[in-house]
């Protein structure tokens with residue numbers, strides 16, 4: 001079990017709720033981002049994103065979420081700048097969401113949950129030979145987090161939503177060979193950044209998190225399309241894929257920096 005099912009409630013300033021922590025973990029994710037405690041860092045650069053839509057490969061239901069995976073054999077889809085010392089290659093993106101709109105995100109802002117959160121996972125191919133090795137290193141991964149809020153229909157997301165019925169069950173995959181994840185980025189460049197971890201096994205402390213301040217809007221039908229996916233394989237008793245977010249983890253000795261004042 002990679003995390004007790006989160007419960008959508010904010011408890012006091014750190015809205016912690018019996019977090020599942022790994023022994024000896026000092027930089028676990030997700031965390032609550034207390035806006036007033038984040039520290040503006042004028043030396044943070046703008047994040048540079050350049051994705052080649054043709055590197056998109058397929059959508060895969062892995063039994064935790066659905067992953068949109070990319071060809072990461074070259075530097076065609078990369079991010080650079082921001083808090084990063086190297087460029088990082090896009091490997092996959094996925095989402096976390098709730099059974100209802102009151103919760104679903106992994107990170108919270110001032111203890112507020114969003115109904116869903118997008119994670120774009122990148123790895124440091126400048127320093128490490130493989131993704132699997134980068135996963136084990138403190139500067140191995142960079143994950144961009146984007147909050148989803150209920151609002152207008154997101155036209156760019158719809159092409160992905162339309163493909164989800166084909167990956168309803170765990171361990172199903174569908175070819176998905178042109179998609180530009182840049183369409184899922186909010187227009188505002190502002191972000192928070194902190195040193196953290198993966199939020200599903202192996203939970204390694206290898207992630208530089210870049211959390212966008214501005215959410216993107218999606219509509220109820222699009223969130224419902226996520227909720228009709230299943231944790232379970234075809235033929236098993238159906239369990240809806242919802243609440244696939246890890247509980248908040250202690251901040252411990254970390255500072256969250258902001259790229260904005």
Ligand SMILES: COc1ccc(/C(C)=C/C(=O)O)cc1
Nearest residue numbers: 121132135198199200201202
């Ligand atoms: C080597 O196996 C891995 C499994 C999962 C992950 C990720 C990217 C987990 C997460 O998104 O929290 C990485 C490697």
Ligand SMILES: [Zn+2]
Nearest residue numbers: 094096119199
């Ligand atoms: Zn994630």
